[in-house]
Amino acid sequence: MTGVEHDVDGAGGAAGGPGADGARRTTDAAARARAEQALREVIRGILPALPPEEITGDKHLRDLGADSVDRVEIILGVTRRLGIDEPMSNFSAVPDIDGLIDHLSRRRSA
Numbered sequence: 001m002t003g004v005e006h007d008v009d010g011a012g013g014a015a016g017g018p019g020a021d022g023a024r025r026t027t028d029a030a031a032r033a034r035a036e037q038a039l040r041e042v043i044r045g046i047l048p049a050l051p052p053e054e055i056t057g058d059k060h061l062r063d064l065g066a067d068s069v070d071r072v073e074i075i076l077g078v079t080r081r082l083g084i085d086e087p088m089s090n091f092s093a094v095p096d097i098d099g100l101i102d103h104l105s106r107r108r109s110a
Contacts, residue, residue, distance in 0.1 A: 028105065035082060035104035039097070042077040046070050057098035075100075082108050 040055055043064065050064055061071045075091050084107045094100045 031108045032101060032105040035078070035108055036101045038081045039074070039078045039101060039104065042074050042081065046073050046077065055097065057101070058096055060096050061100075078104060084108060 040052070043050065043055055043061075043066075044052065047065060047070065054064060061074060066074060072088065075088060079086060082104060084104065086107060091100070091103065094103055
């Protein structure tokens with residue numbers, strides 16, 4: 001997953017004029033990179049025995065060995081780190097690490 005779901009052909013032409021979508025893609029990519037880095041750091045802090053290479057986008061936090069308390073701590077830790085104030089219930093449908101990163105980056109760039 002790229003995390004960028006709009007204007008992937010680079011045609012531009014949105015209300016912001018040519019290039020506005022390119023700027024949005026850059027912002028989206030930067031927000032996604034910040035969210036991914038913060039999430040990885042929080043996961044490593046809460047699950048220190050987990051090898052970093054096992055944190056892949058297609059896995060759910062429970063696949064990494066995080067129990068329900070760990071998962072709550074990971075989400076709270078990363079939302080605090082990113083300055084996101086959002087109810088925990090909004091994270092219940094997130095399918096995997098990529099989905100979590102996308103969710104966080106959309107909230108961060110909003």
